[in-house]
Amino acid sequence: MGYVYIHNNTSSAIHVRITADGESGSPDFFGLSSGRNDKWSRNKLQVCTVLRDDTNKTEIFVVKPDMTYAIG
Numbered sequence: 001m002g003y004v005y006i007h008n009n010t011s012s013a014i015h016v017r018i019t020a021d022g023e024s025g026s027p028d029f030f031g032l033s034s035g036r037n038d039k040w041s042r043n044k045l046q047v048c049t050v051l052r053d054d055t056n057k058t059e060i061f062v063v064k065p066d067m068t069y070a071i072g
Helices: none
Strands: 002-008 014-018 030-032 037-042 046-052 058-063 067-071
Touching (some): 002 014, 002 046, 014 037, 046 067, 058 067
Parallel strands (some): 002 067
Antiparallel strands (some): 002 037, 014 046
8 A cells, every 4th residue: 555645845725635546545625734744545646636825726736656746
């Protein structure tokens, strides 16, 4: 089992959603405060959506298990 790690490197909160296609994890959005890290249990490539409070923009990208992604 692998994990996708997200680090909030912005000055504001972000809201992260990682799909769970073919897996049992939750596809809900989760808030992540500035400077904080979190991890999602995923075994396959998934799509990550990040809503940024600092820019009011959305970032969408593919994530791979056992990788860390810095936002900001």
